[in-house]
Amino acid sequence: MDQHRLTEYFKLKMPHARDHRVVGLKRISGGSSRETYAFDLEWSEGGQTRTRAMIGRRDPTGGLLKTSREREFKVIAAVHRAGLKVPEPLFLELDASVMDRPFFIMDRALGRTGMGAFAATEPESTRAKVADDFLSELARLQSLDYREYGLEILGAPKNPEDPARIQTAHWHEVYERDRMGEHYPILSAALAWLKANPVVTDRVVIVHGDYRSGNYLYDDNGIIAMLDWEMAHLGDPMEDLGWASMTFWGRNELAGGLMEREAFYRLYEQKTGHRVDRERLFFYRVLGDAKMVVICLTGIRDFVEGRTSDSMMPFLELLIPQLFEDLANLLRLV
């Protein structure tokens, strides 16, 4: 993103204000599926100088996911309206001529984050608060009526069998597209198993799609904001729970590095008032591992074929063996 063009953009979007200044624009790590920039916007309004910390998320030239920024923006706007802990979405710009590629601007929440499992070095009191918030937010998300928030745009499944089938078919298709002629027996086995064992959901909810440790900002009082909504869709509530409790995002027996896995499920039941369906949970843990491998393959392909120069992309190769181990254990392939 370019400081001058961004300033001009805010002049157009905030005509009531004067003296717009974009300060400290810098690209930051995280949210690998979009280019993410942090900056402060300063402006004058009503005789006062104001400042607001913001984030710009621009479509990448390549990377982990091929998702719609408009969809992501609308989801964030909807869940923000519903009172969930998310950054306030501010502007969506689909005209690629403004900043080379579509982007959106949102409020910049301040807090700590990590790449994966919740840091073992954090105090126990912080871990407990984050764990509680993590499941409270998930329960609130899953309690929302997507129609009330205009999220039919995410494509409501027609039948209770659809969520599992749609997700399996989607990730299988992406795998076929991005495997670059390679064959991965464990992944093939997992996709075949998912196809043969679709589960039936008991309700359709908003699924975050990447609900896990590493995708929230927190401080000593708990979670400040859930991030990275680009894979949101409508589906089975067990999908986010399965993904969040995958061994891959955890530490030892701690789901997400937050809480012992069985206690995590019990707390989910308390928060949502819904039983954890073990069969569906298992299905979505398998789907989660398979999906994560496929996401890695997409990033690797984009790097190999020159669509991105992000050095995190080849790094993804190093993550795949652990996912294969997890899949092999789940499916009793060893």
Add this chain to the structure above:
Amino acid sequence: MLRPTLNEIISGMQRTIMDALLPELTSPYAQGQAMSTIIMLGHAASALESAPAYDAAEIKDLRATFAALKRLGDKHISKKSGLRGALARALRAGAKNPLDRRAIEAEMATFAAAVALGHADDSVARQVRGYIGRNLERTRKLFANSLPTL
């Protein structure tokens, strides 16, 4: 031998990034990119030495596993399982080009799927699980010095 060797070049480039570039970078994003580049260069240096042996062991194991599956015979590989065709293709691929890992691996994918689905006979499943276990062990060793901690 020409010096520096490829390994020495890669190690030197890691030091260049660490000592000369990283202190000059102010953006957290650029710092992150530099760090992941250092890690990947380390992995590349390690893979330069170990990847050929890894590939050779993979191909040898795949071929040995399919030879063992063939020895099990039709009694264990039913027509209904659809695995006879995969076995024939794997054996043909191995005979045609002993170094073509991909072609043989494609057929192993079919066998692994059959095991996951419970469509494989116990003897077949034992062979396939044995291969997958060895494959994971080899991969674990290959990546042992490169694995990041999330």
